[in-house]
Amino acid sequence: MHSLRLARNHSTSEHERLVYEGWILYDIGHHEEALAKAEESIAIQRSFEAFFLKAYALADSSLDEESSLYVIQLLEEALRCPSDGLQKGQLRKYVFVDCAKLDQAATCYMNALNIKHTQAHQGRARVFHLKNQLKAAYDEMKKLIEKAWNNASAYEKHSEYCDQNMAKSDLSMTTKLDPLRTYPCRYRAAVLMDDYNEDEAIAELTKVIGFKLDLQLLHLRAAFHDSVGDHESAIRDCEAALCLDPGHSDTLELYNKVCEQV
The missing domain is CATH 1.25.40.10 (Tetratricopeptide repeat domain)
Structure with a gap:
């Protein structure tokens, strides 16, 4: 969160500042507001970062088939925007998942972990969950809790992959770490x-x-x-x-x- 705020404060353009504000809102659980920031940024300038934020926030708030198709369209729009190879490689993970190409997605997430991209644990958990490998999904999120700088968010995500009693425990810890979620x-x-x-x-x-x-x-x-x-x-x-x-x-x-x- 501190690094996001620093990045926002040192943004060189309005559309870039809006993207950082969107990620700040996303990280504290305000997904709809994050989506709005992404749309504001896109209205000013179409960018990889803004389309990625919009797709990420939408995918996390709605999982129906129509929304998934729209998420894929947004990710494809992001891929058309100028960006570096690493960012586009990361993005392909989400396209693979939403297209149900789970083995390709798992490979992409492992590549991300090999370069210390901690949030890839969340992506691997989603792949395991879609494959109905629930214990593997749960264990993957435990790894995120051990590594993530924003543990409140990690505990909240972890709660989605366990039974009700464990979910209650995770969410109690989330509230303890961040009462505003x-x-x-x-x-x-x-x-x-x-x-x-x-x-x-x-x-x-x-x-x-x-x-x-x-x-x-x-x-x-x-x-x-x-x-x-x-x-x-x-x-x-x-x-x-x-x-x-x-x-x-x-x-x-x-x-x-x-x-x-x-």
Whole structure:
């Protein structure tokens, strides 16, 4: 994070500064905001770095088939932009994964690890996961935790490759290392809701919203309020979320649905 901030502060152009700001936002869990920074940068100048950031943030926030196809298009656009051979070699790993060429992707990730590219552990874990080699994916993420400078992010990623009890432990550590990350809170609240502990689930979200207004937290709490029949609170949370992003489609849909019930 420190190196990213230094790079941003010494950027020589606006489009470059926006890319660094996007990675800073991504690393603290604000993937949608990172995506917006990438789009701002591309609007100023099409660059390898901006397209790569956009593809990376989108791939991490959505895994449906349509999004995967769009990610591949973005990666191909990045490859058309001027850049050095190392960056393009790194990018081909993501193209291989999204095209389901998993063996080629695994080879690329091993090459990256051989030149000390620590984040390649995350890519190898994804390949193992797609091959249904779950223990190998879990072990690969353990290696990232041992090496990564941003351990909060590593623990959060590690939680995606283990059972619920281990995930809770990983996310508790994530919160301890970086209390401002919102994914652990959303996960804990969702688990509580699945166990029919509605009041505790809402309280979990409220605890974090009290010191950090976040679109996804507000939307989730609105959905929880709606599910227990508290339409007034659901409307209030929807309106607060729409103040942050008036065009957020999921919140608009929920807001209209709740208003029809009142």
